[in-house]
Amino acid sequence: MxxxxxxxxxxxxxxxxxxxxxxxxxxxxxxxxxxxxxxxxxxxxxxxxxxxxxxxxxxxxxxFPEQKSTPALEIDFDVEILYEDDDILVIDKPSSLTVHPALSVKEPTLVDWLKHKGISLSTLSGEERHGIVHRLDRGTSGAMVIAKNNVAHEALSLQLQDKTMGRFYLAVVNPPMKEEVTVIDRPIGRSTHNRLKMAISETGKNAKTEFRKLLPSHDDTEELIVCKLYTGRTHQIRVHLESISRHIIGDHLYGSHTKSDKMERILLHAYILYFTHPTTHEKVTFTASLGPVMEDYLNKHFDPKEFHALIDPIRIEHLFSSESL
Structure with a gap:
């Protein structure tokens, strides 16, 4: 090998x-x-x-040193494949699924699922993270791209670096945002008060997120927003929202103890993922469906016809012009 x-x-x-x-x-x-x-x-x-x-x-x-293969844990779930070819795999990661193994992770991960599928993957990130170009938090659902060989992995990693790979997230927040457009450009590091959390830190890594209003809830206490990441720090969207006293419904770590206590998952979803295909060099865009929990919540608390129109992928991409960078 x-x-x-x-x-x-x-x-x-x-x-x-x-x-x-x-x-x-x-x-x-x-x-x-x-x-x-x-x-x-x-x-x-x-x-x-x-x-x-x-x-x-x-x-x-x-x-990279040759890695000893570790056996995959047994799995009792499946993951939706949005697209697959010889170079990449694009999936819709479910909420509550951890991406890669770690000492603190006891349950099966996305990497275990990939091993069970027998999918040939890149090795640039080592055995425990093979194929993983970028990650999503355990509770966050949505679109992820996985590299099936080292050439694709390197090309996609460079796109993360030069920002030609992009992601748009949907979230339900409480209370609503004050401005139509909010850009937060503040560094993030590990919290000194709670090691499970990240926080705004002047000694942390640079982090930038743009938030845009989409639709208020029926009672005007919550709001559906769209978020664009310009960097990819751990818990970035959640930390930036907390810095302006906004919280995502269902977020038990950063959120307030109101309706979120009753939610089985955080209402944060990686809705749109775009990048340049590492072989064809064409721009490709993928959209991950909301899933039953988030879809049901939006149908109950928001106008269904309105929110479906507002989350049209083409409309969302047009919302974020180069002038807002």
Missing amino acids: TQAKAHFTTDTAVRLDVFLTQQLGQTRNQITQLIDQECVSVDGKATSKAGLKLKEGQTVYII
């Missing part, structure tokens, strides 16, 4: 371990292990310094 390789070029000065954490979606500890195993070189020169300061325009090369 040929060892997996990858390379990325910096567009700014940054620490080596920080840069690879951003590119590969792995933890700082995993990146440090790669560097310690002499799997990383910069401009062709091997390095063992995780804190090496990279300059703009330098290229980092990674040769």
